[in-house]
Amino acid sequence: MLAAPRPAYVLHSRAYKESSALVDFLTPEGRLRAVLRAARGKRGSLARPFQSLELALRGAGELKTVAHLEAQGIPHLLGGTALFSALYLNELLVRLLPAEDPHPALFEHYAATLAALSAGRPLEPLLRAFEWRLLDDLGYGFALDRDRDGRPIHPESLYQWLPEAGFHGVELWQPGLFQGRELLALAEADWSSPGALGAAKRLMRQALAPHLGGRPLVSRELFIHRKESFRD
Template identity: 40%
Template structure:
C-alpha cells in the first residue's frame, strides 16, 4: 500500500479511466482504473486531485492496473486561486518528472505546498501564494538535480557581491554581467533558504521561470491559462 494523489485523469474506453498518480515511493505512475466510470464503482467520486489516497496497483511497464484506492485524508478545500495553483503544481510534476522514479522529498514538498494553499484564504496577500509556489518549484529543481548556488557565481565560484549585477543561466546559475537584470544584494537575500513575503519575489519568479524552462519544453502550461482568464498570472511556466 502506498499513499498518493491523483495528478490527472481522463476517460479510457467506455467504463474506465486512465489515472496518473503521484507517490513518494514511485513518483509519477500511470494506471488504468477499470470500471471506474460505472455508477456502482467503489472508486466513483474518490479518484480526485488533492485527496490523499491509499493505493495499490500492479502490472508491468509504464501502465499499471489500479487495484485499490481508498481515502486516507479528506479532500483539501482548494478554490479559486488556490485551486488553480494546485493544478499548476500537478502539471509541473507531470511535465518535469519521469515515470516510476522515487520522489520522497518532492512528495513531502508537494504535501507541504497543498497544506499551505489550503490554509490561504482568497483574500490572502498574493505574496503568500507566490512564496508557496516558489518553494515547490525549488524543491522540483533540486529533485531534478538542477538546484543552483545562490551565494556564488556559477563559473568562478566567487561569492555574489551585493553591488554587482548578474544574469542567470538555466542548469548553471548566476553569472556576473554588467547590465544583468539581478542585483547581487537581492540574490543574497534569497540565498539563505528561508523564503517569506519579504524576499524579492519578482527576482524569484523570473529566475524560477528561467530555471524551469528547459524541463517544461515549448508547449504552454494548461494551468497557466486558468490564471490568465481567472485571477492573473501566478505560476512561472510559459
C-alpha cells in the first residue's frame, strides 16, 4: 500500500543492510521510520537533514519503505553553532517524540526554527522556544506564572521546579532555583529581561532531564567539545 505524499525532514539516518539506510523522518503525522533503499548512491544524498522533502512510504507494517523522496526548495545551509543547534533539535525529536504520533503544529515550528537558524537569528530564544513547544505538545508542559498550588508567582520570591508538580516556593537560595521575576518574564517570552535567557536554559534542562532517561545528548557533548577546541 502506497501512502499519499507528505512534507518531511530527515532527523537521523544510519546504514542498514548492504546498501540501504534506516531513516527517521519528521512529518506532520509524527516521527516515521522507514528503509531508504539504494541509500549509498545518488538517492542517498536526499537523506541529509535540514532539507524540506516530499515523502511517500510503502507498506502496512511497522517498518515501511520509502517509495518516493523528492527535495522541495533549497536546503538550509547551517554552520557553526547554528548547525550544532539544529542537530540538537533533531536529537531531541528522535529521543522524545513517539513514533507515528501526529504533531502538525510542532512540525511547522521545527520548519520555522530551521529557517530562523539559517537566517542567523539569535540561538538561545529559538532553542528555548522549541524546547517549550516540544514539552507542551507531548503533554509535559506546565504553568510559568503559577506555583504548584495554583498561587500566582511572586516576583520577589524564590522557586524550585519539581518534576510532575510545578514550582514550589522556598526561603533560602540554593543552586538551580529561580527568581519569580525570571519565571514571569519567561511566561511572557520576554527575552530582554535580565536573567531570562539563563533561567530559561536552566529550566529547560531540568524539565527535559526526566524524559531523556539519564543518557546524555550527543549533540550537546559535541558542542561542548567544539567550544573547548576553540579555546585551545
